[in-house]
Amino acid sequence: MADEVVLLDFWASMFAMRARVALAEKGVKYENREEDLRNKSSLLLQMNPVHKKIPVLIHNGKPVCESLIIVQYVDEVWRNKAPLLPSDPYQRARSRFWADFIDKKFYVASRKLWEHKERNKRQARRNLLKPLSSWKESLETSLILRVRALGSWTLLLSHSTAGSMHMRLMETSAQRQSAPS
Secondary structure (H helix, E strand, O other): OOOEEEEOOOOOOOOHHHHHHHHHHHHHEEEEOOOOOOOOOOOHHHHHOOOOOEEEEEEEEEEEEEEHHHHHHHHOOOOOOOOOOOOHHHHHHHHHHHHHHHHHHHHHHHHHHHOOOOHHHHHHHHHHHHHHHHHHHHHHOOOHHHHHHHHHHHHHOOOOOOOHHHHHHHHHHHHHOOOOO
C-alpha cells in the first residue's frame, strides 16, 4: 500500500513552510490542501480538534500536528533520505532548543512588528533583533554551522516567508546530498 500524505497548509504560514521544507528535503510526495484560516474546513477541525490550526500532516489517515513535531515525524518515518536532525543526541537537542527559541521569541516579536502602529515600529524592530543576537552568538561557536547539520537550519530558517530563502535551503540541501561524508 502506498503512503497517503496530505498537508493541511496555508501558503503564508511560517510554520507550514517548516513542514513543506521537511517533506521536500525527504522527497515525500504529498497532497497540499490550502486552508482558509477564517473559515476552517471540517477536515482541519477533525484532524486538529485541540488547536484547530495548521499545519497538520495526515499520514495514512492519522494526523500529526505542530510544525516541530511534524519535522521530527517526517525525519523518523522517511529515514531513507538525508537526516533533517543531527544524529548526535546533544546536537539534536540544541537544534530543537533553537527551533523552539525562534518559535517563542522571534515569531512573537515579528508578529508584534506587524501589529504595531507606525510610531511604535522602532521599538518593535529593536525587540525583534534582541532574540536574533542571542541566536547569532550561539551559532558562531556551534557545530550547527557545519554543512552536515543543515537540518538545524531547515528547522530554524524556514520561518522566513521569503521564497528566496526557501529556494536557498533547497539548493543547499541538494548540494549536501551530493557531497561526500
